[in-house]
Amino acid sequence: xxxxxxxxxxxxxxxxxxxxxxxxxxxxxxxxxxxxxxxxxxxxxxxxxxxxxxxxxxxxxxxxxxxxxxxxxxxxxxxxxxxxxxxxxxxxxxxxxxxxxxxxxxxxxxxxxxxxxxxxxxxxxxxxxxxxxxxxxxxxxxxxxxxxxxxxxxxxxxxxxxxxxxxxxxxxxxxxxxxxxxxxxxxxxxxxxxxxxxxxxxxxxxxxxxxxxxxxxxxxxxxxxxxxxxxxxxxxxxxxxxxxxxxxxxxxxxxxxxxxxxxxxxxxxxxxxxxxxxxxxxxxxxxxxxxxxxxxxxxxxx
Numbered sequence: 001x002x003x004x005x006x007x008x009x010x011x012x013x014x015x016x017x018x019x020x021x022x023x024x025x026x027x028x029x030x031x032x033x034x035x036x037x038x039x040x041x042x043x044x045x046x047x048x049x050x051x052x053x054x055x056x057x058x059x060x061x062x063x064x065x066x067x068x069x070x071x072x073x074x075x076x077x078x079x080x081x082x083x084x085x086x087x088x089x090x091x092x093x094x095x096x097x098x099x100x101x102x103x104x105x106x107x108x109x110x111x112x113x114x115x116x117x118x119x120x121x122x123x124x125x126x127x128x129x130x131x132x133x134x135x136x137x138x139x140x141x142x143x144x145x146x147x148x149x150x151x152x153x154x155x156x157x158x159x160x161x162x163x164x165x166x167x168x169x170x171x172x173x174x175x176x177x178x179x180x181x182x183x184x185x186x187x188x189x190x191x192x193x194x195x196x197x198x199x200x201x202x203x204x205x206x207x208x209x210x211x212x213x214x215x216x217x218x219x220x221x222x223x224x225x226x227x228x229x230x231x232x233x234x235x236x237x238x239x240x241x242x243x244x245x246x247x248x249x250x251x252x253x254x255x256x257x258x259x260x261x262x263x264x265x266x267x268x269x270x271x272x273x274x275x276x277x278x279x280x281x282x283x284x285x286x287x288x289x290x291x292x293x294x295x296x297x298x299x300x301x302x
Contacts, residue, residue: 014087017130019138021097022145024130025090029053032265035080043093045145046070047123051086052256055079055113062113063223065256067120069148070113083257083265089127091145101149116207122148163205166191170202174214184210214240219254222247226263235259 011029018024029051052065056079064070072078074095122144129140163171169191174182187210188195202210222239230238236247236259251259 017133021094023092026130027088027090029082029086031082031085033082037077037079039075039077040072041074043074043098044072045091047089047126049087049089049127051084053080053082053086063255064113068113069119069123089130101146119148119151166193167201167205174210175217215250219251222259226259227266232259
């Protein structure tokens with residue numbers, strides 16, 4: 001059974017502002033809060049400005065941290081679990097306002113998280129503007145929101161492009177070699193593709209660099225391993241990190257919490273003695289639905 005929320009989320013509303021067609025809220029959500037399966041009566045765009053949380057939809061799970069921009073259409077069922085205190089900037093849209101954007105562009109944001117350098121920058125500009133609202137704020141906020149929607153829609157179009165078989169081979173190669181540290185030249189040689197073309201096509205389809213994808217795979221593998229009884233140092237090494245300190249700094253940067261905090265927060269879930277390399281779809285979202293926030297191509301993918 002799903003609950004239909006008449007407000008955006010629980011938590012403390014720091015400020016709110018109503019404009020013609022949309023409303024803006026600044027919210028703080030408490031640590032360890034769990035929201036059961038629910039929907040929202042209006043479409044919601046969320047800019048994560050602090051903390052970290054998990055959002056589960058019917059077909060995937062997103063781990064959200066600072067810099068992520070999220071979109072939920074009206075009526076989309078999902079659950080939320082807040083690992084830490086989180087702060088968010090949220091936009092609630094009237095259906096008529098979104099219809100105007102759809103008619104102009106033909107596409108809207110898809111459900112889920114977007115973490116892309118340009119989208120994150122726009123999100124920070126939105127957050128900064130809401131701290132100094134004045135008579136011109138609507139003329140600043142509305143174009144920024146529209147630009148986020150159009151950029152995210154372009155990201156979705158890129159995902160729909162057919163991924164070449166050689167690029168799928170690269171994706172599987174880096175997924176299965178999380179402990180190894182291949183160079184860009186070695187990966188390119190494996191599929192007989194020029195490194196420059198490899199970098200360009202990889203970013204076009206997956207919206208991140210090869211190095212960022214490897215880092216994301218390692219963090220996701222660590223998330224699974226942390227639900228086992230392995231010591232942190234063994235979790236780090238089995239996930240491809242050089243040592244425990246490397247894992248902790250990367251984990252904190254990507255998810256906003258430390259591995260030890262993650263383990264405590266998930267201590268109520270069943271543990272396995274030896275974590276496998278792969279995880280379930282709910283624990284391992286499709287990387288194409290989770291773009292990273294750095295568009296530069298690394299010289300070395302470690």
